[in-house]
Amino acid sequence: MEESKGGVTLTVVKIALSGALFLFGLFIKTPFPAPFLASYLIVGFGVIVRAVKGVVKGDVFNENFLMLIATIGAIAIGEYPEAVAVMLFYQTGELFQEIAVGRSEKSISALTDIRPDYADVRGENGEITRISPEKVKKGDIIVIKPGGRVPSDGVIISGSTSLDEKNVTGESAPRDASVGDGIVSGTVNISGMIEARVTAEYADSASVKISRLVESGRANKSETEKFITRFARVYTPAVIIAAALITVVPVLFFNAAFADWFMRSLIFLVISCPCALTLSVPLAYFAGVGGAAKEGVLVKGGACFDALSDVKMAVFDKTGTLTKGVFEVSEVVPADGVSESALLGLTARAEYYSEHPAAKAVKNAFAGDIDEKLITSCREYPGEGVFAVVDGDEIVAGNEKLMRRFGADSRGGVAETRIHAAKNGEYLGYIVISDEIKETAADAVKKLKKKGVTPIMLTGDIEEKAAFAARETGIEEYYAGLLPWDKYEKLIELKARLAPKEKLMFAGDGLNDAPVLALADAGAAMGGLGSDAAVEAADIVVMNDDPAKLVCVIDTAKTVRARAAQNIALSLGIKFAVQVLGIMGLAAMWSAVFADVGASLIAVMNACRKP
Secondary structure (H helix, E strand, O other), rough: HHHHHHHHHHHHHHHHHHHHHHHHHHHOOOOOHHHHHHHHHHHHHHHHHHHHHHHHOOOOOOOHHHHHHHHHHHHOOHHHHHHHHHHHHHHHHHHHHHHHHHHHHHHHHHHHHHOOOOOEEOOOOOOEEEHHHOOOOOOOEEOOOOOOOOOOOEEEOOOOEEEHHHHHHHHOOOOOOOEOOOOOOOEEEOOOOHHHHHHHHHHHHHHHHHHHHHHHHOOOOOOOHHHHHHHHHHHHHHHHHHHHHHHHHHHHHHHHOOHHHHHHHHHHHOOOHHHHHHHHHHHHHHHHHHHHHOOOOOOOOOOHHHHHHHHEEEEEEOOOOOEEEEEOOOOOEEEOOOHHHHHHHHHHHHHHOOOHHHHHHHHHHHOOOOOOOEEEEEEOOOOEEEEEEEEOEEEEOHHHHHHOOOOOOOOOOOOOOEEEEEEEEOOEEEEEEEEEEEEOOHHHHHHHHOOOOEEEEEEEOOOHHHHHHHHHHHEEEOOOOOOHHHHHHHHHHHHHHHHOOOOOEEEEOOOOHHHHHHHEEEEEEEOOOOOHHHHHHHHEOOOOOOOOHHHHHHHHHHHHHHHHHHHHEEEEEEEHHHHHHHHHHOOHHHHHHHHHHHHHHHHHHHOOOOO
């Protein structure tokens, strides 16, 4: 960024010095062109060098070459003020464009500049050593002081604090964190000192992933940007041929004055410079990537915006996408004569060795201590639950099928997960495990419908749970009980329902969603830092796991593409109008370049507006 500032300063100095010599030549009215030539070389030297380098490399037909031959032509016929004015206006326009690009670069750099500078690692002897984050290993104990940036992903093992995560997730409100909570690199520790055990190598940490995604997004061009590049390659030589014909045809066939029509051809060349197109269109997409990232959505380049602009069907995974994907005990319903604490305690002991998410939710909800010595036997029944002998009593905890297996009478459940428990064949009650619908899910679905986008849900969960989630979010079409390959086949069917130019977006969060994320026209990884496969397969990554961000990024995509189209129409429209005036002899060279620079500045400012 400092280098960019230095370049802007140098350009300003060149323009000021060249402008002073230009005014000196105009007011002194010296017969010698020395002031004009000096002014021309000062402000135009960079253009001359770039044009020559382009010729050497075979890239002849670019805006620098156009500016060079136009101004040399003006000098050849003695129009020194015209040649200098062209270069001055051109460089002034380039200056403003450079400033605009610099602002967008600064916005993007703020996102990639979340990598920590150092890591404080506690050694086995208790001493703290400051090292580079790249040298931190999985399993190391890191110390993060108040105001420090988290160097690596990890789990807090000591202390509590508040974390500023806006550069990572886009969430402005600080998050309270204590022992057992996860932390990600790039976030800022606001208050208390904490210690954490590192859970990921530096290359796989959140800050590195984000930087990598943003950089890939800058490199991934949209179809509109590619079109402009191809257009410029054809447009520039066509302009040079047209300029030559403007001079040759009138002089050879209509006996016109050579100097007059030669000047008109030079004016035609100047106004035909494609800089407004080649800069402002990519800048519109570039600004869109930066604007989306500020909202916590990483977009992998302009091509994603093109697909998102035409989305007509939004397909959602359920768990972790529309729901929070975090199982919690929402209700404890004991049988007659059984207390809630007794039911929860016995179930937690029976589930002690289970790693099932529902079992973990029960153990997290139980506040008491568990003496594992009292658990003398344990057996897990996949898809049903567990059997354990606790302090001599036979405890079973699981679904209705397991209850029937052990002869215990139970009460059925519908849209939620219920863990039933029995002791020595006597039914104790059940515990409700809920995966809550995200607060913004229903509103996001409602807004998508208003935009003409059809929401559909695909899930591997059972029919009852799928129906409940669909009803709560307002999704009318859903498919339940799907395995990963079933989702893939179903997505192919759904894509076949769309018109040729209509696009399908899929939003998912897990490893099993990677195939469908890749298949979709626009794949969105929700909270994608948790799954490398999902992040790699997706086109966009919603850092804070909020479905409402999908609506925002679709709006941004439509705005970006609209501005790119506006810039194309504006640039070509102004150029065509002034080209006609130039051919008719009604536009001087300096006014032509002024119009070109003006068109460029308007297009750049339009591109840089907040999406």
